Amino acid sequence: MVSKQMQQEIIKGSAIRAMFLEGKEMAERVGAENVYDFSLGNPMTPVPKAYNQAMIEAIETEDSLELHGYMDNAGFPGTRQAVAENLNQRFGTDFDGSHIVMTVGAAGALNVVFKTILNPGDEVLALAPYFGEYRGYAANHQGILREVEPDTSTFQPNLEDLKVKITEKTKALIINNPVNPTGIVYSEETIQNIASILEMKQKEYGSAIYMVSDEPYRELVYDDSKVPFLTKYYRNTFVTYSFSKSLSIPGDRIGYIAVSPRMEEAEQTVSGLSVANRILGFVNAPGLMQKALIKSLDARTDIAYYDRNRRLIYKKLTELGFNCVKPQGAFYLFIKSPEEDEKKFVEAAKKYHILLVGGSSFSCPGYVRLAYCVSYEMLERSLPAFEKLAEEYKEKLHP
Amino acid sequence: MVSKQMQQEIIKGSAIRAMFLEGKEMAERVGAENVYDFSLGNPMTPVPKAYNQAMIEAIETEDSLELHGYMDNAGFPGTRQAVAENLNQRFGTDFDGSHIVMTVGAAGALNVVFKTILNPGDEVLALAPYFGEYRGYAANHQGILREVEPDTSTFQPNLEDLKVKITEKTKALIINNPVNPTGIVYSEETIQNIASILEMKQKEYGSAIYMVSDEPYRELVYDDSKVPFLTKYYRNTFVTYSFSKSLSIPGDRIGYIAVSPRMEEAEQTVSGLSVANRILGFVNAPGLMQKALIKSLDARTDIAYYDRNRRLIYKKLTELGFNCVKPQGAFYLFIKSPEEDEKKFVEAAKKYHILLVGGSSFSCPGYVRLAYCVSYEMLERSLPAFEKLAEEYKEKLHP
Numbered sequence: 044m045v046s047k048q049m050q051q052e053i054i055k056g057s058a059i060r061a062m063f064l065e066g067k068e069m070a071e072r073v074g075a076e077n078v079y080d081f082s083l084g085n086p087m088t089p090v091p092k093a094y095n096q097a098m099i100e101a102i103e104t105e106d107s108l109e110l111h112g113y114m115d116n117a118g119f120p121g122t123r124q125a126v127a128e129n130l131n132q133r134f135g136t137d138f139d140g141s142h143i144v145m146t147v148g149a150a151g152a153l154n155v156v157f158k159t160i161l162n163p164g165d166e167v168l169a170l171a172p173y174f175g176e177y178r179g180y181a182a183n184h185q186g187i188l189r190e191v192e193p194d195t196s197t198f199q200p201n202l203e204d205l206k207v208k209i210t211e212k213t214k215a216l217i218i219n220n221p222v223n224p225t226g227i228v229y230s231e232e233t234i235q236n237i238a239s240i241l242e243m244k245q246k247e248y249g250s251a252i253y254m255v256s257d258e259p260y261r262e263l264v265y266d267d268s269k270v271p272f273l274t275k276y277y278r279n280t281f282v283t284y285s286f287s288k289s290l291s292i293p294g295d296r297i298g299y300i301a302v303s304p305r306m307e308e309a310e311q312t313v314s315g316l317s318v319a320n321r322i323l324g325f326v327n328a329p330g331l332m333q334k335a336l337i338k339s340l341d342a343r344t345d346i347a348y349y350d351r352n353r354r355l356i357y358k359k360l361t362e363l364g365f366n367c368v369k370p371q372g373a374f375y376l377f378i379k380s381p382e383e384d385e386k387k388f389v390e391a392a393k394k395y396h397i398l399l400v401g402g403s404s405f406s407c408p409g410y411v412r413l414a415y416c417v418s419y420e421m422l423e424r425s426l427p428a429f430e431k432l433a434e435e436y437k438e439k440l441h442p
Numbered sequence: 443m444v445s446k447q448m449q450q451e452i453i454k455g456s457a458i459r460a461m462f463l464e465g466k467e468m469a470e471r472v473g474a475e476n477v478y479d480f481s482l483g484n485p486m487t488p489v490p491k492a493y494n495q496a497m498i499e500a501i502e503t504e505d506s507l508e509l510h511g512y513m514d515n516a517g518f519p520g521t522r523q524a525v526a527e528n529l530n531q532r533f534g535t536d537f538d539g540s541h542i543v544m545t546v547g548a549a550g551a552l553n554v555v556f557k558t559i560l561n562p563g564d565e566v567l568a569l570a571p572y573f574g575e576y577r578g579y580a581a582n583h584q585g586i587l588r589e590v591e592p593d594t595s596t597f598q599p600n601l602e603d604l605k606v607k608i609t610e611k612t613k614a615l616i617i618n619n620p621v622n623p624t625g626i627v628y629s630e631e632t633i634q635n636i637a638s639i640l641e642m643k644q645k646e647y648g649s650a651i652y653m654v655s656d657e658p659y660r661e662l663v664y665d666d667s668k669v670p671f672l673t674k675y676y677r678n679t680f681v682t683y684s685f686s687k688s689l690s691i692p693g694d695r696i697g698y699i700a701v702s703p704r705m706e707e708a709e710q711t712v713s714g715l716s717v718a719n720r721i722l723g724f725v726n727a728p729g730l731m732q733k734a735l736i737k738s739l740d741a742r743t744d745i746a747y748y749d750r751n752r753r754l755i756y757k758k759l760t761e762l763g764f765n766c767v768k769p770q771g772a773f774y775l776f777i778k779s780p781e782e783d784e785k786k787f788v789e790a791a792k793k794y795h796i797l798l799v800g801g802s803s804f805s806c807p808g809y810v811r812l813a814y815c816v817s818y819e820m821l822e823r824s825l826p827a828f829e830k831l832a833e834e835y836k837e838k839l840h841p
């Protein structure tokens with residue numbers, strides 16, 4: 044009785060669940076400390092005290108009806124203004140509160156953006172490899188996701204294929220930076236090139252083609268990598284953000300959309316986002332989280348912890364002969380499968396109780412994703428297992 | 443550049459905004475204390491201390507990664523179980539945690555249900571007068587809302603028209619009880635009659651037709667009115683609930699879906715709801731609110747306050763000769779417009795600084811909605827204004 048689309052989504056979901064259950068069964072068999080689960084992108088460093096403290100203060104000091112009450116669908120004015128000022132200070136932008144719409148995380152933000160801009164049959168482009176959920180987000184609003192082929196030599200966007208894939212039906216390009224699943228950071232030059240292509244195609248088709256930036260990993264960058272702020276390069280830009288990773292609060296469901304002040308019809312578009320937030324059933328981003336953010340916009344979880352993990356696992360795997368994309372951000376390592384069918388490699392890893400996700404889930408077969416948002420101790424314990432895995436593949440790794 | 447559907451929604455939204463601005467302008471002109479705004483259904487009685495206390499306790503005592511972390515998309519197992527047990531204890535049902543999906547309020551819950559069950563072109567029935575947002579919720583998932591005509595003699599559902607409106611395309615019937623905008627409570631007999639009709643039509647068409655109950659006002663009932671719990675009368679039932687009104691926390695965005703344990707394919711349906719919660723971008727209901735609920739499921743805001751308002755305004759308006767539906771629940775009074783075009787009556791009321799909403803917004807022209815979730819003092823102050831309004835209409839009210 045479940046709708047046809049949802050029947051397919053349940054099947055996809057059950058594959059993830061099967062993996063989860065397999066890990067659980069493995070833990071029961073060999074002990075949880077001997078299972079090396081790198082399959083999930085769950086934050087594991089502590090929530091900053093400033094955020095929890097701001098929550099308690101809000102509960103203890105604010106008027107309860109104001110704190111827990113309805114507000115403008117775009118959020119509390121004070122929060123919107125604080126986010127705008129924080130962005131301006133950090134990135135030299137010129138937002139005011141009217142350009143910010145508070146949302147139920149970045150997943151909520153992307154759905155609100157697509158609801159606002161997509162007409163049935165409009166196309167949304169994603170740069171492979173990309174987060175698989177994007178396809179569902181576009182489909183929710185009768186949009187169609189089209190893939191831009193990966194450039195597996197650099198894992199920067201494949202600009203030649205981007206030019207080919209943009210058509211008069213293209214309404215948006217999703218840019219996820221830093222990238223899940225590769226950990227790559229797109230450089231300023233890359234973004235400038237993408238912006239030029241979109242400008243050219245907008246002129247060619249006489250239409251608006253939006254950049255929709257998905258940036259939950261913005262603060263998780265290493266080695267002084269810089270993540271360009273997209274509204275500075277292209278006017279028809281939505282930046283969607285989640286505090287899930289920078290504050291380790293994915294369950295709190297809080298994020299925002301920042302609309303470029305120079306977007307065509309910016310004011311009407313913000314009205315659309317606000318109405319979409321309501322109609323889709325979000326109504327508003329949770330109020331208490333909005334209030335707590337005002338006092339913790341500069342708080343960060345322990346990002347150095349992820350960096351330490353990154354350096355350990357990247358060094359070890361490359362020493363063992365694995366071909367890895369060097370990550371500059373997020374908490375993922377993208378590894379070339381030593382055999383063509385990465386599913387077989389995922390299965391082989393399981394023999395050593397290592398759980399990885401196949402690149403096919405990110406439209407990039409032949410690779411696997413390792414999420415290193417795990418404890419350093421677990422990471423250290425897992426190294427001998429990787430040695431055994433490398434031993435099994437030694438002819439492929441050292442031909 | 444905003445999508446065609448959203449352009450229309452922005453126009454609708456701007457009508458509401460125009461009214462809001464008109465009220466603001468009026469307040470500046472004659473003083474806020476002399477404006478009687480009955481247009482909004484915003485809770486105004488205090489948030490129970492138990493709920494705020496439970497929040498602080500959770501922040502102070504729980505592991506921060508667990509409290510703010512990802513969880514099953516259906517919610518924390520402890521919250522789901524607590525909601526199930528609370529329902530069982532109050533209504534003699536037999537839910538367990540697996541039948542409960544925690545959601546971003548009732549608006550989120552309804553969207554998740556429709557996403558799960560609707561195929562493109564499926565029809566959803568609503569019993570006029572009804573909350574206008576239902577139309578958008580169905581349209582979000584390519585469903586089409588069809589209205590069942592009101593029975594303005596009793597404002598109980600028009601069962602004859604219900605029988606006519608159910609077709610082979612009908613996938614669901616929304617039941618809002620107590621009803622926004624009338625304050626009517628559908629009786630057990632009414633619900634039994636609706637259930638019989640749906641059973642008959644399910645057999646006739648060999649399809650599933652769901653009852654989708656929308657119950658944010660369940661706890662706001664007066665004079666010992668009883669609100670039947672729908673899973674007891676019909677197996678293919680979803681109950682959607684929000685704590686917005688019972689705890690005065692609409693900005694917190696917390697509610698749930700309860701799936702009848704006897705629903706056909708109940709387990710797969712719950713999987714569908716859980717996946718829909720994720721894909722639509724909710725991901726999960728906010729975690730802290732879920733934790734706080736465990737300890738405050740029996741807490742209530744001051745419902746007697748609304749009852750006192752209800753008695754005062756109903757008595758006054760009927761004494762003045764207005765024809766009002768006697769409300770047994772929610773915080774609305776539905777008044778027959780003394781002239782055919784209720785828009786003119788709404789305008790006339792504004793002369794005395796009374797703000798009401800026309801029944802056309804609820805697919806029931808010729809009536810107006812008065813939301814009496816206001817301070818008792820404001821209500822008392824407004825009575826002379828209603829006297830003047832009645833004086834203007836004295837020939838119609840006392841013919």
